[in-house]
Amino acid sequence: MFKNEMKIEFPSKSQNEAFARVVVAAFASQLDPTIEELSDVKTAVSEAVTNAIIHGYENSSGKIEIECKIEGRTLTVIVTDYGKGIEDVELAKQPLYTSRPELERSGMGFTVMETFMDSLEVESEPLKGTRVKMTKEFKSF
Amino acid sequence: MFKNEMKIEFPSKSQNEAFARVVVAAFASQLDPTIEELSDVKTAVSEAVTNAIIHGYENSSGKIEIECKIEGRTLTVIVTDYGKGIEDVELAKQPLYTSRPELERSGMGFTVMETFMDSLEVESEPLKGTRVKMTKEFKSF
Amino acid sequence: MGEIKRFIRDDGIIKVSRNVKETAKKVKHAKEKLSKQYGREVTVEEIANELCITSEDVVMSLDSLNAPEYLYETIHQ
Ligand SMILES: Nc1ncnc2c1ncn2[C@@H]1O[C@H](COP(=O)(O)OP(=O)(O)O)[C@@H](O)[C@H]1O
Ligand SMILES: Nc1ncnc2c1ncn2[C@@H]1O[C@H](COP(=O)(O)OP(=O)(O)O)[C@@H](O)[C@H]1O
Numbered sequence A, B: 001m002f003k004n005e006m007k008i009e010f011p012s013k014s015q016n017e018a019f020a021r022v023v024v025a026a027f028a029s030q031l032d033p034t035i036e037e038l039s040d041v042k043t044a045v046s047e048a049v050t051n052a053i054i055h056g057y058e059n060s061s062g063k064i065e066i067e068c069k070i071e072g073r074t075l076t077v078i079v080t081d082y083g084k085g086i087e088d089v090e091l092a093k094q095p096l097y098t099s100r101p102e103l104e105r106s107g108m109g110f111t112v113m114e115t116f117m118d119s120l121e122v123e124s125e126p127l128k129g130t131r132v133k134m135t136k137e138f139k140s141f
Numbered sequence C: 001m002g003e004i005k006r007f008i009r010d011d012g013i014i015k016v017s018r019n020v021k022e023t024a025k026k027v028k029h030a031k032e033k034l035s036k037q038y039g040r041e042v043t044v045e046e047i048a049n050e051l052c053i054t055s056e057d058v059v060m061s062l063d064s065l066n067a068p069e070y071l072y073e074t075i076h077q
């Protein structure tokens, strides 16, 4: 079975969201994805990293980690921050729920991740941080 | 002063050489480089990572790390492996020197890194591993 | 959920390897055109602006034309 993995860390600066997206896309492209599949992964990573920056660290400085794994045709992406954490994960995952309506966020980040990936798991502890694990299986043509 | 940094690790698989090149290029693109500058950095990273894979780990499996830093308009790239190491670094850096002529390598890897980057430092210890540090200053237009 | 996807993206089942190579050709042409125009080397951002794509797309397309075992060539296990 085809296997590969990587782990990257970077500070929670807003310009690193675009960087994170390319890194995961470049890694996923080993699976010979379609534009559509790759765009799904980039969108999901973008939401997870943006959440770490604006909610996890509330725009202060902190470390974000992304682990990626390929096993067969399945990509796993784990985005971790050591920021403020989430009190109630089930509530946070509700479509349209946002704790910061003043930011004009849509409250759809987790919904987007769930839609564009095959699975989503969120683990979080207040003041410890948040770990978002997503998987996606790539079709072959 | 503009600052950013990142650190990535991946196993010493040959397909990760191309991946590493894209990651460093994507990071460096924050400096709004020219295509030529970017291509210089990619070539140097390619040589350092290839060395880690074929010499450091001799195609067995091991971990490769790349740290990148941007300070002002200077990019620093450090490629580390925990493989076999180099007995005599000065000798290894000589143009055309190669310990594995059977591989049809050119012996020009370190020379290429020195040429395409502004500085090169190699630290190595037999059986501990090798650390290659390169810097490059990007012009602005 | 289908609507969210359709709302956010507009591209279909095109292989990335092919698409990246097409971008790479456009990048190459833009680079030649702009460097003639400016009389100097051009930056990634200038090319991105010219082609109305992101700098990341420029970066990802860059070595797809020459490197034989490049990432975007089909890698089958
Ligand atoms: N990494 C995180 N750290 C802390 N809180 C988070 C994190 N990610 C999400 N949240 C919480 O979950 C809520 C919902 O997230 P999301 O669906 O992306 O919507 P939005 O980001 O638009 O608020 C956020 O408003 C925030 O309260
Ligand atoms: N990461 C490394 N680990 C162990 N040995 C290395 C490493 N990098 C370089 N070397 C040694 O230095 C020599 C010269 O490297 P280089 O200039 O890239 O030429 P080449 O790779 O073509 O042999 C190699 O042949 C090898 O003996």
Ligand SMILES: [Mg+2]
Residues within 6 Å of the ligand: A047, A050, A051, A105, A107, A108, A109, A110
């Ligand atoms: Mg969000």
Ligand SMILES: [Mg+2]
Residues within 6 Å of the ligand: B047, B050, B051, B105, B107, B108, B109, B110
């Ligand atoms: Mg070499």
